[in-house]
Amino acid sequence: MRARSGAWRRTLMRLIAAVAAIVCVVPAAACGSANTDTHIIKIGIKFDQPGVGYKKSGTYEGFDVDVARYIAHKLGYRDDEIVWKEAPSKQREAMLQNGDVDMILASYSITDERKKAVSFAGPYLVAGQDLLVRSDNTNITGPQDLNGKRLCSVTGSTSANTVKKKFSTEVQLMEQPSYAECATALFSGIVDAVTTDDIILAGLATNSRGKLKLVGAPFTQERYGVGIKKGNTELAKQINAAIKDMIADGSWQRAIDDNTSGTGFEPNAQYNPPDPTEGEDE
Structure with missing residues (x-):
């Protein structure tokens, strides 16, 4: 009887250990992990474009950054829940396809060729x-x-x-x-x-x-969009709604003014502020 009781006890302990291991794999925060905040959004930007997307002494600034931060807030993320990632031009599509980022705002023009690989929300600016x-x-x-x-x-x-x-x-x-x-x-x-x-x-x-x-004489139109994973129409709608709010409450114009102060830059009034409807009907 004691032998059976000891065997039962050992089996029970093994089961408890297995369950504990599973619990610690799923909610890592409950098992003492340092990464206690899994509510993050990963955003790709340029790190080397002053006034647009620029990394400076561990901080990030520029018009793209301001727009990205506003969108993230509207989606329910705090500043400390934003993970900024560098998005070089040649890597942008791959970063979205691989899930390295959730969205990209990196002077990323909306083109038919790019839309074969990724989707866009926006535009949030028509540059030239x-x-x-x-x-x-x-x-x-x-x-x-x-x-x-x-x-x-x-x-x-x-x-x-x-x-x-x-x-x-x-x-x-x-x-x-x-x-x-x-x-x-x-x-x-x-x-x-x-x-x-x-x-x-x-x-x-x-x-x-x-x-x-x-010089102030633009001669093309470049529709800056928010790059997202192909076919994510729901996210496109949420981003477009955030851009519209940013334009309506004056934050969009303030971001333009803050990042181009003293240059005489004014977005082409024929196209700006833009009407963000891209990506909602794919």
Whole structure:
């Protein structure tokens, strides 16, 4: 009888241990894990675009960041529940497809080609390609004035080629790894202008301490969207509702003003503030 009782006791202890192990696997917080907060949202942004998406001393700032933070709050997340992740241009689709991020706000233009791989909400801004020049420059007023001039853009970007094909066939193109390096080349006199989206250029101008200026004559339309996983129409609706609230309560305009102060940047009033309806009927 005692032998049976001992065997029963050992079996019972093994069962208790197994159940305890299962319990500790599922709700990790109940078992003393340091990761007690699983209510997080992962957002991809640029880390190297002043005024748009910029990592500075462990903090994150820029217009994309302000919009992303507003959306996250509307979705029920506090600041300390946002995980910011760098989203390089070439990796954005893969990051969404793999679940590395829940959404991306990284000067991410909505295009038909990209919509084959991911979905978008928004747009939250309609930007336009423009030019950045030195503050004392008076002879470059648009892309048609760049024949014989040196123009910088980032490696892999189509912006400079757009200028060469459509406006100034004799422009001399120069590529740099980042727009910050293009701005340095402009400041140093190595190039005469930098081209990309106007809000990115406005951010570079803000950082130049008055040495660089935005021409302010955009010649394309770039619909900035919130990248999300393909087919998530419910999330698209929630994000669009948040963007509409941000526009309605004045936070959208304040974010524009705060991040482009002193540059003279104004979003094209023909397209802004935008009407965010993308991704709701896929």
